[in-house]
Amino acid sequence: MKFTTLTTGLIVTTALLAPVSVLAGHTAANNSDWSYAVTPYVWAAGQKGKVATLPPAPPVDIDVPISDIVDNLDMAFMGIFEAHKGRLGLFTEIFYTSISADTNSPDPSYSKIKYEQDLLTLSFGASYSVSQSQEHNLDVIGGIRFWDLDNSLKLTAGLSPETKVSEHESWQDPFIGMRSKVWLNPQWTLLGWGIVSVAGDSDSAFDLFAAVGYEYSDAVSFTAGYRHIEVDYDHGDFLYDVEISGPIIGGTFRF
Numbered sequence: 001m002k003f004t005t006l007t008t009g010l011i012v013t014t015a016l017l018a019p020v021s022v023l024a025g026h027t028a029a030n031n032s033d034w035s036y037a038v039t040p041y042v043w044a045a046g047q048k049g050k051v052a053t054l055p056p057a058p059p060v061d062i063d064v065p066i067s068d069i070v071d072n073l074d075m076a077f078m079g080i081f082e083a084h085k086g087r088l089g090l091f092t093e094i095f096y097t098s099i100s101a102d103t104n105s106p107d108p109s110y111s112k113i114k115y116e117q118d119l120l121t122l123s124f125g126a127s128y129s130v131s132q133s134q135e136h137n138l139d140v141i142g143g144i145r146f147w148d149l150d151n152s153l154k155l156t157a158g159l160s161p162e163t164k165v166s167e168h169e170s171w172q173d174p175f176i177g178m179r180s181k182v183w184l185n186p187q188w189t190l191l192g193w194g195i196v197s198v199a200g201d202s203d204s205a206f207d208l209f210a211a212v213g214y215e216y217s218d219a220v221s222f223t224a225g226y227r228h229i230e231v232d233y234d235h236g237d238f239l240y241d242v243e244i245s246g247p248i249i250g251g252t253f254r255f
């Protein structure tokens with residue numbers, strides 16, 4: 001069966017990417033003291049793929065355009081914090097989303113299906129600048145991302161009686177990657193990264209990002225771009241195999 005109206009809305013993900021230092025711009029990269037940055041951001045993402053919990057609910061195909069994002073978002077929380085000293089960076093991030101959506105069932109066994117998802121991720125990692133100048137920064141990054149996901153399907157009675165199935169899963173994905181930032185002039189920048197999971201619980205996971213940044217001041221900057229994540233995790237009857245893509249905006253505050 002397919003959810004054509006399901007949305008994951010405002011998927012505020014992160015974590016495995018350590019995006020804050022890209023957004024922050026490494027303005028203190030050559031400073032011998034520690035500097036800090038906080039980055040709130042929002043990712044308006046469509047989602048497509050397949051999710052599953054437990055029988056009798058079959059795997060559910062989801063195909064959600066970005067235009068449906070806001071309708072089914074119940075709650076979202078996100079935040080990134082990073083500390084820098086010279087070429088070294090340390091970061092942590094938390095994000096949480098809760099979504100729900102209704103759709104008609106193409107299977108006469110059930111008249112309607114309600115899908116609910118609670119997703120929490122925590123990420124911890126480090127970055128190191130391997131090349132830096134007045135015109136660019138190039139970093140290697142690595143760390144670990146912790147996933148905590150609840151999937152629930154409520155099946156409204158049709159030919160079969162009403163039932164609800166749900167399952168909770170937690171897993172971890174170590175990751176490595178590269179990111180870069182290029183200054184076009186003192187105010188405008190180009191930034192991007194590529195990250196991949198290595199030897200994690202997911203069968204595969206990667207994250208790509210490209211954006212334009214604006215340095216409002218030494219303490220404040222803004223970024224707008226596009227992000228694409230793919231993750232494939234399965235354990236028994238539990239399945240989370242999705243692609244998440246959409247525009248992302250953020251603001252970084254340094255101190």
